[in-house]
Each structure stands twice: as C-alpha cells, then as structure tokens.
C-alpha cells in the first residue's frame with residue numbers, strides 16, 4: 568500500500584484521516600496523546616488493530632519528558648484517557664496493558680530512556696501486527712478456491728491495521744498465490760467503511776470490487792454469487808462469539824441460510840480470553856448524528872429517537888472458522904482458541 572495508515576515519524580504520530588477518504592488523502596500529525604485519543608474517538612483512525620497501535624503510540628507521546636513518581640501518575644492519566652475512547656475493540660486495552668507491563672519493568676529509567684523504550688514497544692506492536700496479518704493471509708488463502716467471490720463487511724484491510732489487513736489480507740494473499748479473487752463490499756452504514764475504505768483499498772491495488780448497499784446482501788447470496796464471507800473482528804469471546812461492525816450478524820445468518828462459509832479473520836490480540844461469551848462484550852453506541860445526517864445534511868425528522876450501536880455479536884455457531892496468525896480454529900472454539908493461545912502454533916483442528 569502506498570498510503571500508510573499510521574506511522575511514527577520525527578517523534579510524532581501520523582495518520583491518514585479516514586473520515587475524508589476516498590475523496591481526500593489528508594495526513595494528520597499528532598504530537599501529544601490527547602490528540603491521538605481524539606483521533607481514535609472521532610475515527611480519524613479506526614479498526615481494532617489500528618486503534619491498538621495508535622493507543623500504544625499515544626502512550627509513548629504522553630510519557631515523553633516524564634520519569635520517577637511523575638511518570639507513574641502520568642501513565643495512569645494517559646492510559647485512562649486513551650482507554651475511554653472506544654470500548655468494544657479489545658486490541659486497544661490489550662495494547663495499553665502491554666505498554667503498562669513495559670512501563671512497570673522500566674520505571675527506574677531516566678525520562679529520555681523511558682520514552683525511547685516505550686516508543687520502541689509501540690513500534691514493535693505495529694511491526695508484529697503486520698507480521699500477524701501476513702500470517703493470517705497465508706493461512707486463510709488456502710480456504711479460497713479460484714475463482715472466488717468474497718463478500719466482506721466494513722473495512723478489515725490495511726486501513727484497519729498497521730498494514731496488509733486481516734479479512735482483506737486473506738484476499739491479498741490468495742491473489743499473490745495467483746488465485747482469481749474478487750470482492751463484494753457491503754457499504755456498511757452509517758460510517759460507510761465498505762463503500763469508502765474497502766473499495767478505495769481494493770481499487771488502489773486493482774483488485775476487482777463491487778459495492779452493494781447492506782440490504783442487498785441477501786439477494787447476492789441467494790443468486791449464488793458468493794463463495795464465502797470473510798470479516799474482521801473487534802473482540803472474540805473465549806467461546807468464539809464475535810463482535811464486529813454492526814451488520815455482521817445478519818450477514819452470518821444469511822450465509823448459513825444459503826450454505827455459504829462464514830469466516831472471521833483476526834489476530835490473537837483480538838481474542839478476549841477473559842470474556843466468557845458475547846453477552847459480556849461492551850458494545851459502543853455512537854452519536855445519533857451518524858444516522859440523522861448524511862454528509863452534513865439532515866435526513867430524519869427533527870427530534871426523532873435514534874439507536875446507533877456500532878457493533879453486533881455473531882454467535883459462534885454461525886462462524887465456520889476463525890483464521891488467526893497461528894492457524895485456523897474450527898468449532899468447538901473454546902478448545903480450539905485456547906489451544907492456539909498456549910501452543911504458540913497451529914491448533915490440532917486447524918486445516
């Protein structure tokens with residue numbers, strides 16, 4: 568990808584403003600953690616792994632110039648502000664906890680060294696994310712026949728990660744192996760991640776993509792036009808229930824109805840082993856204006872009641888497989904995911 572989603576340069580954090588794509592490619596530069604927090608909250612950057620990387624970089628920015636007891640207090644404050652930005656994607660909390668562990672074991676360092684150590688950890692999180700996505704791609708590519716048409720929802724691509732993507736990473740890897748893969752992208756109301764971001768990424772790499780409105784998925788599935796559905800995830804519970812962008816659950820129901828495999832592609836950092844099942848996953852509700860306005864213009868009657876959950880939970884029983892960097896988990900997920908976590912290798916029920 569020519570465009571970098573997030574980058575650390577000259578001790579500042581750069582992000583492409585995803586709110587403006589595909590019309591404008593604007594890079595924002597943040598020098599303090601509050602700016603990074605606001606960028607996550609307002610969706611300048613979005614996607615579970617990408618906001619984890621952003622939060623880690625935000626911590627490094629926030630601790631710059633701090634040492635000793637001041638650094639302790641500062642860390643708590645910075646982590647609290649970053650953690651409060653978006654509740655559903657567990658990658659954010661995961662990245663903050665990783666930064667906390669590094670901080671705890673280096674708190675005796677002087678301010679300069681502490682800053683460099685935290686910055687290096689944030690950069691490692693970003694590098695590891697790209698490596699994980701490439702491994703997810705490589706495992707997932709084997710699931711696709713050729714030719715294949717993949718239906719996806721939201722954006723689980725390079726823009727949602729530090730690079731390469733999870734669901735779109737599988738498509739990239741399959742194409743790199745010479746498979747003929749095309750994409751059908753749900754537009755993904757109300758933020759339009761599919762129509763704006765997935766379509767933009769695919770066009771940039773000349774991967775054939777067709778955008779449909781969310782309510783057209785049943786029609787393309789019934790027509791037999793889809794080989795499989797592949798989506799990303801914001802948090803996967805220990806039993807395999809999957810929280811992802813609102814509109815994912817109906818796709819899974821439709822896929823089952825039409826006998827089409829429903830795959831979830833996500834790194835292990837998205838699996839919350841402390842979360843027993845989907846009922847325990849916090850679901851973010853976003854501003855009513857995402858629904859009452861369309862590109863700044865009001866589209867609903869003034870004062871109408873709005874419900875705007877940003878994510879839904881797909882029950883594990885509708886998920887055909889979960890593609891991770893360590894292999895492919897198949898049901899029953901509680902055992903398969905736990906095995907991937909501890910084995911550090913491919914699960915015994917991996918394909």
Ligand code: MRU
Pocket residue numbers: 613614615616656720721722723724727728732733734760798799800801811812813877
């Ligand atoms: O609200 P968003 O755009 O942050 O939601 C993003 C998604 O739901 C993605 O599918 C998910 O984070 C996986 S990204 C690899």
